[in-house]
Amino acid sequence: MRIVLINHSDTKGGASVVAYRLMKALRAIGHDAKMLVLYKGGNDPNVVLAASPGRAKVVFAAEHARIFCANGFNRNDLFKVSVGAGGVGLQHHPLVKEADAVILNWINQGMMSLREIEAVASAKPTIWTMHDMWNLTGICHHAGGCEKYVSGCGNCHFLHGRASENDLSCRIARQKRLLYDNLPIRFVAVSRWLASRAQSSQLMMNCNISVIPNAFPIDDFYIKPKKSRADIGLPEWKKLVLMGAARLDDPIKGLPYAIDILNGLNRNDFEVVFFGNQRDKNSLTSLRVPYRWLGTLNDADTLHELYAHASVVISTSLYETLPGTLVEAQASGSTPIAFDSGGQSDIIDNGTTGFLIEPYNIDDFRRALNNALDSPCSEDVLRASVVDKFSSTTIAQRYVDLIS
Numbered sequence: 001m002r003i004v005l006i007n008h009s010d011t012k013g014g015a016s017v018v019a020y021r022l023m024k025a026l027r028a029i030g031h032d033a034k035m036l037v038l039y040k041g042g043n044d045p046n047v048v049l050a051a052s053p054g055r056a057k058v059v060f061a062a063e064h065a066r067i068f069c070a071n072g073f074n075r076n077d078l079f080k081v082s083v084g085a086g087g088v089g090l091q092h093h094p095l096v097k098e099a100d101a102v103i104l105n106w107i108n109q110g111m112m113s114l115r116e117i118e119a120v121a122s123a124k125p126t127i128w129t130m131h132d133m134w135n136l137t138g139i140c141h142h143a144g145g146c147e148k149y150v151s152g153c154g155n156c157h158f159l160h161g162r163a164s165e166n167d168l169s170c171r172i173a174r175q176k177r178l179l180y181d182n183l184p185i186r187f188v189a190v191s192r193w194l195a196s197r198a199q200s201s202q203l204m205m206n207c208n209i210s211v212i213p214n215a216f217p218i219d220d221f222y223i224k225p226k227k228s229r230a231d232i233g234l235p236e237w238k239k240l241v242l243m244g245a246a247r248l249d250d251p252i253k254g255l256p257y258a259i260d261i262l263n264g265l266n267r268n269d270f271e272v273v274f275f276g277n278q279r280d281k282n283s284l285t286s287l288r289v290p291y292r293w294l295g296t297l298n299d300a301d302t303l304h305e306l307y308a309h310a311s312v313v314i315s316t317s318l319y320e321t322l323p324g325t326l327v328e329a330q331a332s333g334s335t336p337i338a339f340d341s342g343g344q345s346d347i348i349d350n351g352t353t354g355f356l357i358e359p360y361n362i363d364d365f366r367r368a369l370n371n372a373l374d375s376p377c378s379e380d381v382l383r384a385s386v387v388d389k390f391s392s393t394t395i396a397q398r399y400v401d402l403i404s
Contacts, residue, residue: 007105011041015106015131025396051088059110072161082108091119136201138169191343215395223333242310248276254316307332333379
């Protein structure tokens with residue numbers, strides 16, 4: 001079967017990584033899967049640029065100009081919303097025309113408009129994988145504590161000074177519902193938490209929604225390190241606490257919580273290792289425990305070694321759909337600890353395959369971390385918990401079954 005996956009990038013951000021993994025998994029089980037992207041960071045020939053860089057910049061600018069006007073020319077939160085107004089015309093792309101099925105992923109920031117999605121879904125069997133909340137809200141990617149999507153949005157707090165009952169969020173919500181109600185799109189939520197939010201949304205209450213987690217290359221991760229600590233520049237005699245993200249200081253990742261938790265640990269036998277980009281290079285300066293920041297890791301071997309050497313992997317995100325670092329931790333025999341603020345409960349069986357903490361209880365998180373450093377979960381139990389649920393072959397076949 002010829003399958004084309006559409007995503008903004010193949011390398012930038014969590015959705016890009018898991019969409020690319022799904023493409024590879026589909027190819028591994030015998031399907032001709034390819035990926036269309038606006039920004040290509042790798043060198044895989046099966047990943048194809050959807051448009052020229054110039055065209056991508058034009059539609060990106062046009063979309064954000066509309067948002068800028070709609071929120072009263074306020075730069076705050078400009079990139080926390082999308083409106084699906086512009087695209088690069090992917091319904092005309094040869095890969096889309098030749099495909100037997102299309103899997104949409106994160107298609108925002110000018111990649112595809114709602115009209116283009118309508119054109120594609122009218123012509124091809126279409127699955128749309130939801131990596132955040134944008135499908136079920138009017139315009140925002142993460143609603144946080146807001147539940148206006150339950151009644152169709154409006155009075156959006158992201159539209160600074162321009163919010164009203166019939167504001168941009170409400171108008172885009174109506175467009176989405178009309179699109180969903182008239183097309184046989186099959187939606188995939190990557191966690192039960194996200195599916196429950198979608199089912200409570202006025203936009204998606206009549207939609208066909210399945211829960212299929214992201215595919216992970218479990219076999220790439222391992223429990224026993226292949227290199228020594230000295231080989232990768234890590235301290236020999238300390239327990240390692242690992243925390244990483246595409247952008248470490250993204251407010252959603254809750255880095256201040258992590259710093260507060262770590263600063264309160266009254267022990268000297270551990271060191272913290274962070275990986276991921278930072279916009280604010282001073283975001284870790286208030287940390288009073290030994291740590292090192294490795295920046296963005298593009299070397300998969302180093303990442304796998306970090307997980308294998310880590311005792312504990314922490315996530316203090318304010319909300320997550322399905323945090324991959326927790327799955328990767330389990331595949332490497334490292335104990336994950338996270339706030340129970342989204343899809344974490346699809347990954348962690350509290351007390352057996354990690355620890356789930358009530359949001360946002362700093363003291364309980366610190367106690368769990370302290371205990372895990374002394375008494376980690378069983379490495380074999382951790383790894384076994386992810387093999388069946390998240391292995392690439394299993395997830396790829398579930399998508400094929402959904403298409404069929």
